Every structure is written in C-alpha cells, then in structure tokens.
Amino acid sequence: MASNTEIAKQVIEAVGGEENVQSIAHCATRLRIMVHEREKVDVESLENIDKVKGAFYNSGQYQVIFGTGTVNRIYEEVTNQGVEGSSKSEMKEEAAKQGTMFQRAIRTFGDVFVPIIPVLVATGLFMGLRGLLIQEKFLAMFGLTPDSVPENFLLFTEVLTDTAFIFLPALVAWSTFRVFGGTPVIGMVLGLMLVSPSLPNAWAVAAGNAEPIYILDFIPIVGYQGSVLPAFFAGLVGAKLEKWCRKRIPEALDLILTPFIVLLVMITLSLFLIGPILHTAEDGIFQGMLFLLELPFGVSGLVIGSLHQVIVITGVHHIFNFLEIQLFENLGYNPFNPVITGAIAAQGGAALAVGVKTSSNKLKALSYPSALSAFLGITEPAIFGVNLRYMKPFLMGLIGGGVSGFLASILNLQATGLAITVIPGSLLYLNEQIIGYIIVNVVAVAVAFILTYMFGFNDKMLDQKK
Known part of the structure; x- marks a missing residue:
C-alpha cells in the first residue's frame, strides 16, 4: 500500500495539479477540495487511489472520503506538498454560492445545528442512563426499589438531563450569530433573554399551570424554552443588525451602543413578532412530522x-x-x-x-x-x-x-x-x-x-x- 506522502501526491495530480486547487480543508472523514476547473479532475483516478473510500462533487467541493483519523494525516501530507489549506469556515464562505437556494438554506441550517449536536447527544445519553438507574427491574437486581433512590440523586440527574433543553434557544442564537458573522456572546445573551425566568415558562403554560402575558390583548408573550425557530431567526436578524450597526456607529461608541441597540431591538422583535409567528410555524412543522410518524400499520x-x-x-x-x-x-x-x-x-x-x-x-x-x-x-x-x-x-x-x-x-x-x-x-x-x-x-x-x-x-x- 502506498504511503500517505505518495497518496497525497496522487490526490493532487488527480484533481488537476496544484495550480487547479483553489482551497483545501477537511472534516471528520473527508478531504474537501475546491478547484478552479472541474474538467481537469480525474474522478476515476481519484477513486482508485489507496485508502480513498469514495469521491464525489457536492456543495461546490470535491469530497474525498478517507475516514476518521486517516483524513487528518492525508491533509497534513497534502499541505506539506505546498498546497495551501483553508479553514472550514473559509471554505464554507467560498462554497456558499454553490447549489440551489434550498440546498444553501439547508447547508446553513446544518452549520448552525451541527456544533450543538454533541451536547444534545450527551443529554440523551444522560437520559438513557437515568432511565436505567431508576428502572424497577434494574434496581431489583440489587435488592432496591424506585423508592430507594434518594431525591438528591434524582435532582442531580435532572441537572444533567434538563439543562441543555432549558437553554436551547441560547445555544441556537449563539450558533446562529457565529454562522452569520455576529458576535456570538451577544447571540448567547439574546437567547438567554428568550428563556428569562421573568417570562411565563413555556412548559408551565402548555401544562395549564401558567398564563401567557398578553400585549394589546392579542399578542401572547411567553418564554421559549425548547424552541428552535424563534431563536434561529432572532439570531439571523440580530447578526445582520449588528453588522449594519458596526458599519455606521463610530468606533469610540461601538463597544457600548452596538450591543445595546442589538439586544434592545431584537428582544422586542423576538417577543412581539418573531416569536409568536415562528412558534406557531414550529408547532405546525411538529404536527406534520408527528402525523407522518403516527401513520398506522408501520x-x-x-x-x-x-x-x-x-x-x-x-x-x-x-x-x-x-x-x-x-x-x-x-x-x-x-x-x-x-x-x-x-x-x-x-x-x-x-x-x-x-x-x-x-x-x-x-x-x-x-x-x-x-x-x-x-x-x-x-x-x-x-x-x-x-x-x-x-x-x-x-x-x-x-x-x-x-x-x-x-x-x-x-x-x-x-x-x-x-x-x-x-x-x-x-x-x-x-x-x-x-x-x-x-x-x-x-x-x-x-x-x-x-x-x-x-x-x-x-x-x-x-x-x-x-
């Protein structure tokens, strides 16, 4: 089998040589190469290189699959050949213009949610372990019953299982600001405002244990615990507003005025307009998905x-x-x-x-x-x-x-x-x-x-x- 150095040389040659490489980056499993001219790429040769598990063109890039771990070493060897790499964020900017409007929108959606997924995975695992540890049959193996589990232990597990979803709008707004070029910490604070304890808790309202605050007798104001779309669009509009402000506010006042304006305008828009509308849309999407999943007979x-x-x-x-x-x-x-x-x-x-x-x-x-x-x-x-x-x-x-x-x-x-x-x-x-x-x-x-x-x-x- 060829060495990683030889494989790197073969990859460069198959994509049309160093002069045809616009930029190169990698993710967990794939080498992502943007080229100047697609016609110069020999996909068949690329697929037949040792350790290559597949190659295809998508999202404005040739994506060469090497697998976890291997791709890091090949990327290092390719850059050692003198080919300039780029960060994934830079490559995303270059690829942003590629594909249909729908594909670009979904790609952006993915850019926002992918960084959040690991903590949600961890939360799911905590829930699974919690379910196992309080399961009656499991406890019986040790001569225990659910009543034997200390309340303080259950409280500790709730901290592990509930936190990420309670503050999910903060995570979404933070990531959206990051993707759209805003200051992530402003997005984080905006998201936290959407779940402020000062607002009626969304889960309590849904359970009938609290009432929304009505503005003008018809606009319901509630917290947005667990909501995604209101936080996403608040982050999108907020990042655009921040960039607009920074271009127009003098540098001496920028540090003070820009966060003030962005947070004031966006929490007002979020609670009175964006939130109520998109929360309704979010509920419609959920009901549609639920309808599909509940179709009978499998x-x-x-x-x-x-x-x-x-x-x-x-x-x-x-x-x-x-x-x-x-x-x-x-x-x-x-x-x-x-x-x-x-x-x-x-x-x-x-x-x-x-x-x-x-x-x-x-x-x-x-x-x-x-x-x-x-x-x-x-x-x-x-x-x-x-x-x-x-x-x-x-x-x-x-x-x-x-x-x-x-x-x-x-x-x-x-x-x-x-x-x-x-x-x-x-x-x-x-x-x-x-x-x-x-x-x-x-x-x-x-x-x-x-x-x-x-x-x-x-x-x-x-x-x-x-």
Missing part, C-alpha cells in the same frame, strides 16, 4: 426507513437535526431515531456483503472499513465508496432500511436522545427497549446483506465499472 417506518439514505445523498439531511430536536422537546422521547437507525445499518450490511462476495482485494479493503463506519453511524464511506458505485447494493440497503423501519414502527421504539445510531445508538435504549432495538438493527443488516449477496453484486460489475 407505514411511517417503511417510508422513512426506505428514503432516509436517499436524502443523505442530496446533502440536505441536516434538516433532520431540527426535526429530532422538536420531537424530543415536545414528546420527551424521539420516535424518529429508531426508524432511521436501521436505514443506516442496512447500508453497512450491503457494503459488508460486497466485501464478502468480491474477489477484489482492493474492494474488500474498501468494503469492510466502510461497513464498520456505517455500524458506528456514519454511512458516507459505505454509500459513496461502495454501494452507490454499483447502485444495486445501495438499493438493497434501501430495502433493508424500509423493512427495519417498518419493524421499528410496529415495535413503537422510542429513543431517549438523538443524533447517534446503530451501535452507539444502543445507549439511547438502555431500558426495556434494548432487545427490540437490537432486533431492528440485526434485521436491517441481515436483509441488506442477503439481498446484496444474492442479487445485488457480482464481480462482473467491476469490469462494467471500468
């Missing part, structure tokens, strides 16, 4: 499980982050996660079948790590590196996702968190659901593996691909 799981990975290919799947947050916030559990986890596992099962069946050592070396990546919740290496190359394995993976999604709906599985799936996702089901969750994933892998092995792949496809 239809919802069948549809979502079959189509989820198709949406991943389009690159607009970050919208699911928002939907999952809404579901989890409103219901206290996440019915979307168990439906899509099988869709992800199934793509790993299809890639595994390709690896088992092929006689090509290179394809085996590509398929097995890609399958493992999918079983850890990341399907891009399996999709772009293996399954989509030969199409049929991808389609068999979709069938496996549909079957497992149907089963998850029938079993009525409910995750205690979001954003992690397959093997890591099992931590969200550390209650009586864990057996059902395992069955869903095993079925997904088995269906996709068997269909791919029997009907979805043979080595003749290698020659056709060539």
Whole structure:
C-alpha cells in the first residue's frame, strides 16, 4: 500500500495539479477540495487511489472520503506538498454560492445545528442512563426499589438531563450569530433573554399551570424554552443588525451602543413578532412530522426507513437535526431515531456483503472499513465508496432500511436522545427497549446483506465499472 506522502501526491495530480486547487480543508472523514476547473479532475483516478473510500462533487467541493483519523494525516501530507489549506469556515464562505437556494438554506441550517449536536447527544445519553438507574427491574437486581433512590440523586440527574433543553434557544442564537458573522456572546445573551425566568415558562403554560402575558390583548408573550425557530431567526436578524450597526456607529461608541441597540431591538422583535409567528410555524412543522410518524400499520417506518439514505445523498439531511430536536422537546422521547437507525445499518450490511462476495482485494479493503463506519453511524464511506458505485447494493440497503423501519414502527421504539445510531445508538435504549432495538438493527443488516449477496453484486460489475 502506498504511503500517505505518495497518496497525497496522487490526490493532487488527480484533481488537476496544484495550480487547479483553489482551497483545501477537511472534516471528520473527508478531504474537501475546491478547484478552479472541474474538467481537469480525474474522478476515476481519484477513486482508485489507496485508502480513498469514495469521491464525489457536492456543495461546490470535491469530497474525498478517507475516514476518521486517516483524513487528518492525508491533509497534513497534502499541505506539506505546498498546497495551501483553508479553514472550514473559509471554505464554507467560498462554497456558499454553490447549489440551489434550498440546498444553501439547508447547508446553513446544518452549520448552525451541527456544533450543538454533541451536547444534545450527551443529554440523551444522560437520559438513557437515568432511565436505567431508576428502572424497577434494574434496581431489583440489587435488592432496591424506585423508592430507594434518594431525591438528591434524582435532582442531580435532572441537572444533567434538563439543562441543555432549558437553554436551547441560547445555544441556537449563539450558533446562529457565529454562522452569520455576529458576535456570538451577544447571540448567547439574546437567547438567554428568550428563556428569562421573568417570562411565563413555556412548559408551565402548555401544562395549564401558567398564563401567557398578553400585549394589546392579542399578542401572547411567553418564554421559549425548547424552541428552535424563534431563536434561529432572532439570531439571523440580530447578526445582520449588528453588522449594519458596526458599519455606521463610530468606533469610540461601538463597544457600548452596538450591543445595546442589538439586544434592545431584537428582544422586542423576538417577543412581539418573531416569536409568536415562528412558534406557531414550529408547532405546525411538529404536527406534520408527528402525523407522518403516527401513520398506522408501520407505514411511517417503511417510508422513512426506505428514503432516509436517499436524502443523505442530496446533502440536505441536516434538516433532520431540527426535526429530532422538536420531537424530543415536545414528546420527551424521539420516535424518529429508531426508524432511521436501521436505514443506516442496512447500508453497512450491503457494503459488508460486497466485501464478502468480491474477489477484489482492493474492494474488500474498501468494503469492510466502510461497513464498520456505517455500524458506528456514519454511512458516507459505505454509500459513496461502495454501494452507490454499483447502485444495486445501495438499493438493497434501501430495502433493508424500509423493512427495519417498518419493524421499528410496529415495535413503537422510542429513543431517549438523538443524533447517534446503530451501535452507539444502543445507549439511547438502555431500558426495556434494548432487545427490540437490537432486533431492528440485526434485521436491517441481515436483509441488506442477503439481498446484496444474492442479487445485488457480482464481480462482473467491476469490469462494467471500468
């Protein structure tokens, strides 16, 4: 196998040489290269380089999949070759003009929510562990009952499980200000104002234990605990207003006046206009998603499980982050996660079948790590590196996702968190659901593996691909 230095040279050559590279960056699994002329890029050569698990053009960039850890070393070697790198934020600015308006909007939405996801994942894991530790059967193993759990312990666990969602608008406003070029700490304070204790608590109002404050007898004023869209648009407008102010306010007064004006104007707009309107829109989106998920006879799981990975290919799947947050916030559990986890596992099962069946050592070396990546919740290496190359394995993976999604709906599985799936996702089901969750994933892998092995792949496809 070629060294990382040799691979770096081959990558540069395949994208048209150093002079054709506009900028280069990397994320967790992919080398992201922007080029001056797409015609000079030899995608076939790029895909055949050692350690490359797939390459495709999306969001204004050639995205070359190497996998976690490997991509860092290849990026370092590429920059050592004299190719100038750029930060991901700089590359986002360069790519911002690429794609349709809808794709750009979803990409921006993703830029806002991706940094928030880790703390929401942690919160979900805390909820799963809390559910396990107060579960009657689990406590019985130690001769205890739920009444044996100290109240102070429950209070401590509530701090872990509730904080991120109580202050979710602050996290969203902070991230939105950051993405749109404002001062993040101003966004943070604006978001905190939206959940100020001085306002009627949104959850208490929803439970009938508090009343909104009405302005002009028809504008309801409440806190926005757990809301996303009001905080997002408040952050978007607030960042634009801040940039407008900084261009017009003298430098000597900028430090004092700009935050004052932004916070005063934005909290007024947020409470009286943006909040009431978008909270209604948010509730409509939630009800629509809930309607889809509550379709009877497992239809919802069948549809979502079959189509989820198709949406991943389009690159607009970050919208699911928002939907999952809404579901989890409103219901206290996440019915979307168990439906899509099988869709992800199934793509790993299809890639595994390709690896088992092929006689090509290179394809085996590509398929097995890609399958493992999918079983850890990341399907891009399996999709772009293996399954989509030969199409049929991808389609068999979709069938496996549909079957497992149907089963998850029938079993009525409910995750205690979001954003992690397959093997890591099992931590969200550390209650009586864990057996059902395992069955869903095993079925997904088995269906996709068997269909791919029997009907979805043979080595003749290698020659056709060539």
